[in-house]
Amino acid sequence: MHAHDSGHDQHGFSHVMPIKGLLAIFFALVGLTVATVVAAQLPTGRFDIVVAMVIAVIKALIVATWFMHLRHDKVLNIIAFAGSLFFVILFLGFAMLDKGQYESDLARNAAITAPR
Amino acid sequence: MSSTATETAHDAHHFHDDQAWHLAHHFETPHQQFDSGKLGTWLFLVTEVLFFSGLFVAYGVYRMTRPELFTYASGYLDTKMGAINTVVLIFSSLTAAWAVRCAQLGNRKGLTINIVLTLMCAAGFMVIKYLEYSHKIHIGLFPGAPAEPGQESMWNFNPEWAPGEKVHFADDPNAPALHDLKNFFGVYFCMTGLHGIHVMVGMGLWIWMLIRNLKGQFGPKFYGPVDFVALYWHIVDIIWIFLFPLLYLIRH
Numbered sequence: 001m002h003a004h005d006s007g008h009d010q011h012g013f014s015h016v017m018p019i020k021g022l023l024a025i026f027f028a029l030v031g032l033t034v035a036t037v038v039a040a041q042l043p044t045g046r047f048d049i050v051v052a053m054v055i056a057v058i059k060a061l062i063v064a065t066w067f068m069h070l071r072h073d074k075v076l077n078i079i080a081f082a083g084s085l086f087f088v089i090l091f092l093g094f095a096m097l098d099k100g101q102y103e104s105d106l107a108r109n110a111a112i113t114a115p116r
Numbered sequence: 117m118s119s120t121a122t123e124t125a126h127d128a129h130h131f132h133d134d135q136a137w138h139l140a141h142h143f144e145t146p147h148q149q150f151d152s153g154k155l156g157t158w159l160f161l162v163t164e165v166l167f168f169s170g171l172f173v174a175y176g177v178y179r180m181t182r183p184e185l186f187t188y189a190s191g192y193l194d195t196k197m198g199a200i201n202t203v204v205l206i207f208s209s210l211t212a213a214w215a216v217r218c219a220q221l222g223n224r225k226g227l228t229i230n231i232v233l234t235l236m237c238a239a240g241f242m243v244i245k246y247l248e249y250s251h252k253i254h255i256g257l258f259p260g261a262p263a264e265p266g267q268e269s270m271w272n273f274n275p276e277w278a279p280g281e282k283v284h285f286a287d288d289p290n291a292p293a294l295h296d297l298k299n300f301f302g303v304y305f306c307m308t309g310l311h312g313i314h315v316m317v318g319m320g321l322w323i324w325m326l327i328r329n330l331k332g333q334f335g336p337k338f339y340g341p342v343d344f345v346a347l348y349w350h351i352v353d354i355i356w357i358f359l360f361p362l363l364y365l366i367r368h
Binding site: 013014016017018020021025026029030033036037040041048052053055056059060063064066067068069075076077080081083084085086087088091092095096099100103108 | 158169180195203207347351358367
């Protein structure tokens with residue numbers, strides 16, 4: 001696979017994906033889509049969101065790594081993309097922590113100000 | 117790095133060859149032009165990810181506030197339609213990546229076929245989205261639709277209530293109020309709507325790429341634009357990969 005890849009590198013400025021690789025990625029993504037639909041029917045209870053997000057993250061990483069060529073891309077581009085994900089995690093994480101922390105206060109305030 | 121240096125020297129000697137027309141005057145070499153374009157595209161994708169993240173935070177806050185509402189409202193979405201659209205988008209990502217391969221190898225016909233396939237998938241996605249949206253609007257789940265039949269609304273239209281759906285409301289003692297359901301559907305329409313706009317923008321970009329390819333502009337020495345449009349297309353696919361389970365697959 002690797003010898004094959006380096007041979008292809010001569011074609012341009014960046015890596016060329018072999019057709020077999022493209023098809024393998026496609027079928028992996030379809031398989032994971034089926035998996036996430038099936039997993040949603042299982043009695044995972046509160047962890048359904050965790051299972052769904054783990055599968056979604058795997059799918060997203062597969063797309064980014066091979067379809068988007070990050071595996072063969074410049075480190076700077078990888079850092080830029082990983083940086084955005086880092087800030088998204090901070091944004092989501094802190095917003096959710098904050099929401100969880102003040103949930104009871106919000107509920108109390110809502111009860112006080114409710115028009116009844 | 118050494119290959120870059122070799123290529124720089126190489127290109128300097130061939131500056132006037134027939135492939136150099138696409139080299140903008142502010143770049144030294146086609147390779148440098150390609151790398152700059154790619155970095156610019158990635159930086160744009162970073163802003164896209166951050167742009168969408170606001171909606172994901174809104175989703176998280178809403179869902180944490182009313183988890184039971186999200187479970188119930190998600191039942192109004194057709195999982196089959198969502199799953200078909202997911203596969204349609206994944207297939208379009210395959211053809212987009214294949215289009216880049218064709219452009220890199222100078223396969224003009226293959227590039228045309230793959231761009232057309234990508235466009236057809238995008239159109240198919242929007243048609244399914246249209247069917248889903250019209251169903252939701254029909255049963256009064258559009259933001260700003262009247263809370264009850266005949267009531268005044270900001271959109272000034274009366275949705276015809278599908279009898280089956282209405283009975284569904286009335287029969288279920290645990291059914292949330294319609295205006296509560298709209299909390300979920302506000303998030304749903306914003307997220308899928310912004311995503312749909314991105315799909316339509318992507319279609320415009322692919323049409324542009326198709327025209328340029330038919331003019332014979334792309335080849336092994338110049339395929340940057342195809343690569344960059346494909347990167348954008350893949351990020352739109354990634355957004356949908358998250359939207360599908362978050363909106364359609366809430367069961368607990």
